[in-house]
Amino acid sequence: MSEVTSGPDPLPEIHTLGMGDVVGVLRAGAADFLRAPLFGLFFSAVYVAGGMLLWRIYSAAGQEWWIAPLAVGFPLLGPFAAVGLYEVSRQFETGARPTWGGVLGVVFAQKDRQIPAIAAVIIVFFLFWVFVAHALFALFVGLRAFSGSMSLVQIFLEGNGPIMLLIGTAVGAAFSAVLFAISVVGLPLLLEREVDFVTAMIHSVQATLANLPVMIVWGGIITGALFLGMVPMFLGLFVVLPVLGHASWHMYRRIAATG
Numbered sequence: 734m735s736e737v738t739s740g741p742d743p744l745p746e747i748h749t750l751g752m753g754d755v756v757g758v759l760r761a762g763a764a765d766f767l768r769a770p771l772f773g774l775f776f777s778a779v780y781v782a783g784g785m786l787l788w789r790i791y792s793a794a795g796q797e798w799w800i801a802p803l804a805v806g807f808p809l810l811g812p813f814a815a816v817g818l819y820e821v822s823r824q825f826e827t828g829a830r831p832t833w834g835g836v837l838g839v840v841f842a843q844k845d846r847q848i849p850a851i852a853a854v855i856i857v858f859f860l861f862w863v864f865v866a867h868a869l870f871a872l873f874v875g876l877r878a879f880s881g882s883m884s885l886v887q888i889f890l891e892g893n894g895p896i897m898l899l900i901g902t903a904v905g906a907a908f909s910a911v912l913f914a915i916s917v918v919g920l921p922l923l924l925e926r927e928v929d930f931v932t933a934m935i936h937s938v939q940a941t942l943a944n945l946p947v948m949i950v951w952g953g954i955i956t957g958a959l960f961l962g963m964v965p966m967f968l969g970l971f972v973v974l975p976v977l978g979h980a981s982w983h984m985y986r987r988i989a990a991t992g
Contacts, residue, residue, distance in 0.1 A: 742926035745989035747940045750947045754987050755954065762980025765822045766972075769831055773975025776817045780974060784967035816840055816848060818978030819921050819985075826986075839924075847923045850930040855912060862908045866901060873897035906956075913952045914941040921985035940988050951984060 766773045820839045824831040843849065873893040919937035923930060941948045955977055962969030 741928045744928065744932070744936050745922070747943050748988050750944050750987055752947060752950065755947060755951055758980040758983040758987065759976070761983040762976045765825055765979035766975040768825065769821055772821045772831065772836060773818065773978070774971055776978070777971050777974035781967045781970050784963065815920060815978045815981055816843060816924060818975060819924050819982045822979045822982040823925070847928070847930040847933065848920070851916065851919060851923060851934065855916070858908055858912050862905060865904060869897055869901050909956060910952065914938045917941060917948065917981070918985055918989060921982055922989065944988060
């Protein structure tokens with residue numbers, strides 16, 4: 734007898750949102766963070782420590798300018814912190830009190846599902862952005878910047894620096910926009926349902942296009958908040974990442990029907 738296997742879960746219906754939903758999900762995200770702050774602090778600590786380490790490494794090497802492209806590309810890595818925070822918010826929805834064993838167990842179990850595949854896409858996006866940023870520096874500033882002979886002021890504010898900064902920011906924004914479109918619904922969908930990652934990304938893009946004005950505002954808030962969180966030596970990410978992570982789950986819940 735052949736073994737019977739169940740097919741993929743049905744995809745959720747896409748809802749049309751309004752600008753009021755953006756405010757609503759931010760409030761819900763802040764409320765979830767305040768209900769279980771240790772989870773948020775734990776998942777964001779990796780990013781804060783990583784940012785500080787990168788700053789020290791590049792400062793010691795006299796290559797502080799590398800922080801700029803890494804900062805522009807930082808929103809590309811934001812979804813990595815989200816899965817654990819999604820699970821905390823999901824458990825709150827069921828009326829359960831999240832536990833470390835329960836949340837970390839769910840996060841660890843994703844290694845056998847589809848989330849690692851979309852994580853690989855995120856990594857490829859980030860690495861390609863770093864390559865593009867390196868090429869833009871070489872094209873507009875020349876090799877002197879890479880030798881450490883130029884200060885940050887000279888690199889970004891003199892000569893071709895401003896146009897390089899403008900183009901680099903635009904290219905980084907384009908990378909972030911594409912990744913945002915495939916992950917804003919795709920990641921929480923993969924956590925909640927058994928679907929393949931390509932289908933999840935396509936459904937996420939469809940949901941984004943169906944709510945384009947709201948998604949543009951939501952993506953802008955995420956990017957702006959992440960930049961602000963990085964300003965005081967990345968310490969603001971201890972608050973920004975958990976609130977945005979929880980809020981992103983609530984955005985998914987509003988944009989995708991659960992019934």
